[in-house]
Each structure stands twice: as structure tokens, then as C-alpha cells.
Amino acid sequence: MPLVDIQLIEGVFTPEQKREMIEKVTDTMVAIEGEAMRGVTWVRVQELGSGEWGIGGKALSTADVKALQGMPAPQKG
Amino acid sequence: MPLVDIQLIEGVFTPEQKREMIEKVTDTMVAIEGEAMRGVTWVRVQELGSGEWGIGGKALSTADVKALQGMPAPQKG
Amino acid sequence: MPLVDIQLIEGVFTPEQKREMIEKVTDTMVAIEGEAMRGVTWVRVQELGSGEWGIGGKALSTADVKALQGMPAPQKG
Amino acid sequence: MPLVDIQLIEGVFTPEQKREMIEKVTDTMVAIEGEAMRGVTWVRVQELGSGEWGIGGKALSTADVKALQGMPAPQKG
Amino acid sequence: MPLVDIQLIEGVFTPEQKREMIEKVTDTMVAIEGEAMRGVTWVRVQELGSGEWGIGGKALSTADVKALQGMPAPQKG
Amino acid sequence: MPLVDIQLIEGVFTPEQKREMIEKVTDTMVAIEGEAMRGVTWVRVQELGSGEWGIGGKALSTADVKALQGMPAPQKG
Numbered sequence: 001m002p003l004v005d006i007q008l009i010e011g012v013f014t015p016e017q018k019r020e021m022i023e024k025v026t027d028t029m030v031a032i033e034g035e036a037m038r039g040v041t042w043v044r045v046q047e048l049g050s051g052e053w054g055i056g057g058k059a060l061s062t063a064d065v066k067a068l069q070g071m072p073a074p075q076k077g
Numbered sequence: 078m079p080l081v082d083i084q085l086i087e088g089v090f091t092p093e094q095k096r097e098m099i100e101k102v103t104d105t106m107v108a109i110e111g112e113a114m115r116g117v118t119w120v121r122v123q124e125l126g127s128g129e130w131g132i133g134g135k136a137l138s139t140a141d142v143k144a145l146q147g148m149p150a151p152q153k154g
Numbered sequence: 155m156p157l158v159d160i161q162l163i164e165g166v167f168t169p170e171q172k173r174e175m176i177e178k179v180t181d182t183m184v185a186i187e188g189e190a191m192r193g194v195t196w197v198r199v200q201e202l203g204s205g206e207w208g209i210g211g212k213a214l215s216t217a218d219v220k221a222l223q224g225m226p227a228p229q230k231g
Numbered sequence: 232m233p234l235v236d237i238q239l240i241e242g243v244f245t246p247e248q249k250r251e252m253i254e255k256v257t258d259t260m261v262a263i264e265g266e267a268m269r270g271v272t273w274v275r276v277q278e279l280g281s282g283e284w285g286i287g288g289k290a291l292s293t294a295d296v297k298a299l300q301g302m303p304a305p306q307k308g
Numbered sequence: 309m310p311l312v313d314i315q316l317i318e319g320v321f322t323p324e325q326k327r328e329m330i331e332k333v334t335d336t337m338v339a340i341e342g343e344a345m346r347g348v349t350w351v352r353v354q355e356l357g358s359g360e361w362g363i364g365g366k367a368l369s370t371a372d373v374k375a376l377q378g379m380p381a382p383q384k385g
Numbered sequence: 386m387p388l389v390d391i392q393l394i395e396g397v398f399t400p401e402q403k404r405e406m407i408e409k410v411t412d413t414m415v416a417i418e419g420e421a422m423r424g425v426t427w428v429r430v431q432e433l434g435s436g437e438w439g440i441g442g443k444a445l446s447t448a449d450v451k452a453l454q455g456m457p458a459p460q461k462g
Contacts, residue, residue, distance in 0.1 A: 001397075001438060001450055003157070003196075004410070007388040013418070018129065019136050020417055025389070026134035028413045032405055033398070034454045038133045040440065042157075042196075045129040052249065052276040053386060055425065056269045057257035059250050065386055069419045078207060078219055080161040080311070080350075081179070089155070090187070095283065096290050097186055102158070103288035105182045109171055111223045115287045117209070119311075119350075122283040130155060132194070142155055146188045172437065173444050180442035192441045199437040206326065206353040210346045211334035213327055232320075232361060232373055234388070234427075237337070238311040244341070251340055256312070259336045263328055264321070265377045271363070273388075273427075284309060286348070296309055300342045360403065360430040364423045365411035367404050 002029055003042050010047040011062040012069075018045045079106055080119050087124040088139040089146075095122045156183055157196050164201035165216040166223075172199045233260055234273050241278040242293040243300075249276045310337055311350050318355040319370040320377075326353045387414055388427050395432040396447040397454075403430045 006021055013021075022043045030038050050062040083098055090098075099120045107115050127139040160175055167175075176197045184192045204216040237252055244252075253274045261269050281293040314329055321329075330351045338346050358370040391406055398406075407428045415423050435447040 001394055001440075001445060001453075003392040005390045005392075006414070007390075009386055012386075015128065017417055021414065022129075022131035022136050023134045024413045024417065025410055026131060028409045029391075029406065030134075032402055032409065036454055037450075040453070041133060043131040043134070044125060045131075046125060048275060048277060051246065052253075054253035054257060054274040054276075055386075056272060057254045057261075057274070059253050060386060065422075068386075068425070069421055078163055078166070078209075078214060078222075082159045082161075083183075084157040084159075086155055092282065094186055098183065099283075099285035099290050100288045101182045101186065102179055103285060105178045106160070106175065107288075109174055109178065110167070113223055114219075117222070118287060120285040120288070121279060122285075123279060137155065142191075145155075145194070146190055169436065176437075176439035176444050177442045180439060184442075195441060197439040197442070198433060200433060202352060202354060205323065206330075208330035208334060208351040210349060211331045211338075211351070213330050232317055232363075232368060232376075234315040235333070236313045236315075238313075240309055243309070248340055252337065255336045255340065256333055259332045260314070260329065263325055263332065267377055268373075271376070286309075291309060296345075299309075299348070300344055356429060356431060359400065360407075362407035362411060362428040362430075364426060365408045365415075365428070367407050 001037065001040050002033065004029060004044070006043065006045045008045065008047050009053055009060060009062055009065050010049055012065045021045060078114065078117050079110065081106060081121070083120065083122045085122065085124050086130055086137060086139055086142050087126060089142045098122060155191065155194050156187065158183060158198070160197065160199045162199065162201050163207055163214060163216055163219050164203060166219045175199060232268065232271050233264065235260060235275070237274065237276045239276065239278050240284055240291060240293055240296050241280060243296045252276060309345065309348050310341065312337060312352070314351065314353045316353065316355050317361055317368060317370055317373050318357060320373045329353060386422065386425050387418065389414060389429070391428065391430045393430065393432050394438055394445060394447055394450050395434060397450045406430060 004025055022045060026041055026043045029041050051059045053060045081102055099122060103118055103120045106118050128136045130137045158179055176199060180195055180197045183195050205213045207214045235256055253276060257272055257274045260272050282290045284291045312333055330353060334349055334351045337349050359367045361368045389410055407430060411426055411428045414426050436444045438445045
């Protein structure tokens with residue numbers, strides 16, 4: 001039953017990272033819901049085009065996200 | 078009103094089969110909801126990339142689905 | 155693989171009609187994709203609140219849809 | 232918080248028009264919800280393939296929508 | 309054709325504000341796409357439960373959003 | 386940027402388990418994408434009604450999923 005949809009901007013993650021998201025998010029879900037649910041746990045990845053994801057009205061490009069990833073992690077408070 | 082979204086893995090179905098899904102699923106919905114609803118019945122098809130649909134943590138490729146389609150139908154119990 | 159999402163306005167269809175949509179739309183999909191795909195064909199129904207579905211800027215209530223259903227079917231051309 | 236998803240048929244709108252949709256729909260939302268919500272207002276654009284959006288069972292191509300846009304606006308009643 | 313889905317947390321906006329979102333977002337879209345598209349422009353509102361929308365791993369309640377709305381608007385730079 | 390939507394059947398998981406899904410799935414995503422992305426990682430939970438999720442044409446109730454959870458885990462091959 002659970003359906004998990006992961007939406008990203010294209011060109012930010014490698015195919016290997018996307019496969020890792022599918023595997024690890026499935027494992028995370030199964031750890032909570034029980035191993036018996038694994039076969040009906042669907043985790044999918046979809047990508048939106050660069051410039052088609054706006055935050056506060058500003059369209060984010062692939063390059064914007066790459067730049068954001070490179071920033072030092074903010075202090076957690 | 079009804080909105081029906083059909084999501085598939087790319088490369089599994091032909092354009093003709095996708096058009097058939099739109100026509101036949103619309104007819105199926107209209108048979109239940111009433112012919113007067115036809116004009117506001119939207120049926121759409123979207124495709125995800127090969128390898129971006131995980132079942133039980135294993136990413137399904139177009140080839141995997143093609144292989145599955147070729148299997149003899151399981152006995153219905 | 156196929157995932158089919160049917161979205162409706164609440165209060166328009168009975169539980170029996172919604173179950174019928176799940177069964178019949180599944181059968182329609184399986185007729186196109188092959189019987190071997192039945193076990194991985196998911197069809198779901200979701201309902202939006204009355205007044206939360208706008209067409210051309212006018213919010214549709216459950217009563218509006220009921221009235222529409224009662225109209226004679228338009229001539230198909 | 233608000234998430235706004237705008238779905239279109241590919242090839243109908245220019246990148247400039249899609250950026251305009253993100254900006255103007257964000258402004259419209261913020262005018263209702265309050266300026267403090269701007270930073271957590273996400274507006275996204277996604278496109279479906281030509282022929283993959285059915286209305287009343289008839290698949291709409293990019294050309295169909297272009298033709299529709301060119302029609303004189305219907306009288307509002 | 310365009311389909312616009314607005315997702316909110318329940319209990320933050322009044323029915324009047326949600327109707328206003330449907331009307332104003334439709335007008336914003338029609339101003340870009342052309343008046344001829346009004347009749348096939350669908351704008352819908354859906355609400356998620358309080359505590360079911362996580363940002364950075366922290367679940368947002370209706371009260372959290374209300375508090376955020378009350379904050380003075382950040383300086384736009 | 387990443388948006389993760391988790392869809393469940395209502396009544397299967399406790400509020401505590403749903404909060405755990407939001408926290409743990411966020412952590413899993415951040416471990417792959419980088420800590421700098423935490424603030425723009427949204428993870429949401431949505432629930433469908435009992436009987437509104439069909440697998441192979443059979444509508445799944447909350448009780449069906451509870452029974453499935455209680456089954457011993459299948460052997461992984």
C-alpha cells in the first residue's frame with residue numbers, strides 16, 4: 001500500500017543516487033510499517049524541468065540547486 | 078469533474094495503446110457516472126522514466142515490465 | 155505498474171459506485187496491458203470537498219454535479 | 232506551505248510564459264495568504280505530452296490547444 | 309487544459325479565502341493563456357491534515373502556519 | 386527542493402508513526418542530497434479512505450492492510 005513519490009529537479013542527482021533514494025526510502029518505510037509490507041511498498045522518482053520549480057516566485061534552475069548543495073550546512077537550532 | 082490520471086513506465090505501451098486507454102477508461106467512467114458527464118471527464122496519461130518506479134525497493138526498468146507482460150497470466154483464485 | 159488515480163467531488167457517488175469504478179477501470183486497463191499485469195495494477199479513488207473544484211473560476215458543489223448528471227446527454231457529433 | 236502545481240500540455244507555452252505563471256500565481260497566492268508566507272510558497276509547472284490529455288475521451292494535441300487559444304473568447308454570461 | 313492544484317494545511321484558510329484562491333488563480337492563468345481557455349481551466353484546492361506536512365523533518369501544525377502568517381513580512385532583497 | 390509525498394490508507398498508522406515517517410524519510414533524503422538541502426526538503430503524509438485503494442481490482446480496507454501487516458515477512462530471494 002504505501003505509495004511514496006519523490007519529486008526532484010532534473011540533472012541534480014545521478015541515476016545511482018536516484019536508485020539509492022528508491023532503496024533507502026523503501027527500507028525506511030518498511031522499518032516503520034513492518035517487513036510484510038515490502039512487496040506492496042512502491043517508491044517512485046519523478047523529475048521536473050530546470051526552471052519549472054518556483055520558491056517564493058523565483059524559478060529554480062538545476063544550477064541553483066547545485067549551488068545550494070555546495071553551501072555549508074546551516075546550524076541546526 | 079472526474080479527473081483520471083494513468084501513470085505508466087515509458088516505452089512499455091505504444092501511442093495507439095495510450096490513446097486506447099484514454100478512450101476506454103473514459104467510456105468506463107461515463108458508463109458509471111452518466112453520459113451527461115462526458116464533456117467534463119478528463120483522462121490523462123503520464124510516463125515515468127525506466128528505473129524510476131520501485132516495487133519493494135527494486136527499480137523497475139522498461140525491460141522488466143515487458144518481461145512481466147510476457148509471463149502467462151496467474152490463476153485467479 | 156500502472157497507477158490509476160480517479161478524483162471525484164465528495165458526495166456525488168455511492169460507495170458501491172466507487173467500488174465499481176475500481177473494478178471496471180482495472181478490467182479496462184488489464185484488457186489493454188495484458189492479464190499478467192493485474193496484480194500490479196493499482197486503481198485508487200480520492201474525493202475533494204464540495205466547492206473545492208473550480209471550472210473556469212466557478213467552484214463546483216456536490217449539488218452542481220448532481221444537477222449536471224441529471225441533464226440529458228448532449229448530442230455526440 | 233502552499234504548494235501549487237500547474238499542469239500544461241508541452242509546446243503550448245513559451246519558457247517566458249511559464250516563468251510568468253510561476254511569478255504571477257505566487258503573487259496571487261501571497262496576496263491572499265499574507266506576505267509572510269512567500270518563502271514557503273512553492274509554485275511548479277509540469278508538462279504532459281501532446282496527445283496524453285483526454286477531454287471526453289478525445290486526446291488533445293499541442294495543435295488542438297493552439298487552435299483553441301486562437302478562438303474568439305466565448306461570451307461570459 | 310491547464311489543471312492547477314493548490315494544496316494547503318486544513319484550518320488555515322476560510323471557505324471564502326479558498327473560493328477567492330480559485331477565482332483569482334483562474335483569472336491569473338487566463339490572463340496569460342488567453343480568455344478562450346477559461347472554460348477548460350480547472351483550479352482545485354486540497355487540504356492536508358495538521359501535522360502531516362513536514363518541512364526539514366518538522367511536522368507543521370495548523371497553529372504553526374497561523375503563527376507564521378502573523379510574523380511581519382521578511383524584507384525582500 | 387525535493388518533495389516527498391507518502392500516501393497511506395487511513396487508520397493503519399498512528400499519528401506517532403506518521404510523524405516518524407516524516408522525520409526518518411527526511412533524514413534518509415538529506416543523507417543522499419546533502420545537509421544543506423534540509424530546509425527545502427518537504428515530506429508530506431496523505432491518507433486515502435478505507436476501500437478506496439484497489440490492487441488488482443480488489444478494494445483494500447484498513448482491516449485488510451492490518452491483516453497483511455500481521456503476516457510473517459515473506460522470504461527475500
